[in-house]
Amino acid sequence: MSNAPSLMQAALLPRFGTPLSIAPIEVPTLRPGQVLVRIAASGVNPLDAKIQAGNAAHAQARLPAILGIDLAGVVEAVAPGETRFVAGDEVYGMTGGIGGVPGSLAQFAAVDGDLLAHKPRSLDMRQAAALPLVFITAWEGLVERARVQPGQKVLVHGGAGGVGHIAVQIARALGAEVYATGSADQKGLIESLGATAIDYRSLQVEDYVQQYTDGKGFDVIYDTVGGATLDASFAAARRYVGHVVSCLGWGAHKLAPLSFRGATYSGVFTLLPLLTGEDRARHGQIMREAARLADAGKLRILMDERRFTLEQVNQAHALLAEGQARGKLVIDIGR
Known part of the structure; x- marks a missing residue:
């Protein structure tokens, strides 16, 4: 039996281009297949700030909206x-x-169980909340689209x-x-992740293709x-x-x-299962893969250590929109 109260605090977006406001609303009731999660932390993504500003029609937000795409918490x-x-x-x-599905900027969420996985033991709630969208996006591109194999040369654009x-x-x-492009001041970070850093400002495409592949090109490129x-x-x-994702x-x-090289292209649209309701169980499976890698010591999340409460969510969104975040931002909701 749940000990959840009848009301909860949530950050609501009443209109695009306006601040989020904190208001009490009813705790959601469960439908078949759902899990009630007491949210501990909500990950902040660039898409959140774009939705708030009204610049993300593809996310199909329905007002008034509870934003917040990623969560970590405890099953209630x-x-x-x-x-x-x-x-x-x-x-x-x-x-x-997105898509009219209430998000994680609230104390509770009724979540489709297909979308969830058990939190990695090696990560705290903040780290876990920072991971889902970025991991699913990366995994879909490299594993499901490009089918990366051992020994291939992979180039990641924007490796930091x-x-x-x-x-x-x-x-x-x-x-x-693995090779990754970035600025000169990101070289140390990229190398610490295990990739060869390429300064995109000082090297032209033909230069680094020649330097690192003898002019043949990369097997997989993730843009x-x-x-x-x-x-x-x-x-x-x-x-x-070659395959570009x-x-x-x-x-x-x-x-x-691309055609002149006889190579191929595919796109990644991570939001599709949430928007369509199709293939949601695959996202839960990907989160289980993330937990496996994290607990094996093969996954590190770059975190902005600044902390924000639910009441300070507008400050976090502003930092992100201004490009001032130093790693993933997370909102502390509580436990």
């Missing part, structure tokens, strides 16, 4: 017939905040970023030889930056077998440079 109750989780389990996942630093570590865990960087990815793919395919791009 489970719907009848749910056998994967019991009250007291520590769980995490990418569970809402949210998705990028996780992609580097997944590729390493898969046995790949986490978009724009001109995606165009550069097309020119850096290995002839015949991007999680930021905005804009107009000429595919001829």
Whole structure:
């Protein structure tokens, strides 16, 4: 039996382009297949700030909205017939905040059990809440789209970023030889993750393709930056077998440079299961893979150590929108 109160505090977005406001609302009731989670921490992602600003139509937010895509917390109750989780389990996942699904900027959430996994033992709640969206995005690109194999040369664009630093570590865990672009001051961080750092400001595409692949190109390229960087990815793919993956395919791009190399492209749209309701169990499975890697000591999350309460969520979103975050930001909700 749940000890949850009848009301909870939540951060609500009443209109796009306005601050989130804290208000008491009813604790959600469970439907079949759902788990009630008492939220300990909510991960902050760039998409959250874009939704708040009204610049993310693809997220299909429905107002008034509870934002927050990632969570970590403790199971409070489970719907009848749910056998994967019991009250007291520590769980995490990418569970809402888009498509009309209430998010994690609240004290409780009713979550589709398919989206959850048991929290890694080696991570605290804050670290766990920082992981789901970026890990799922990186995993879908490298494992499900590109099918990275041991010994392949993998290039990650934006290797010090949210998705990028996780992609580097997944590729390493898969046995790949990993390279990552970044600025000169990110060299130490990228190398600490196990990749060869490439200063994108000082080296042209043809230069680093020649230096690191003898001009043949990379087997797999994961673009986490978009724009001109995606165009550069097309020119850096290995002839015949190269595969380019991007999680930021905005804009107009000429595919001829990729076609001339006989290479291939695929996109990643991590939000799809939440928006469509299809294939949600795959996200829970990916979170179990994340827990396995974390508990094996093969996964490190770059965290911004500044702390924010639910009442301070607008400050966290502003930092993110201004590019001032130093790693993943997390909102402390409570336990």
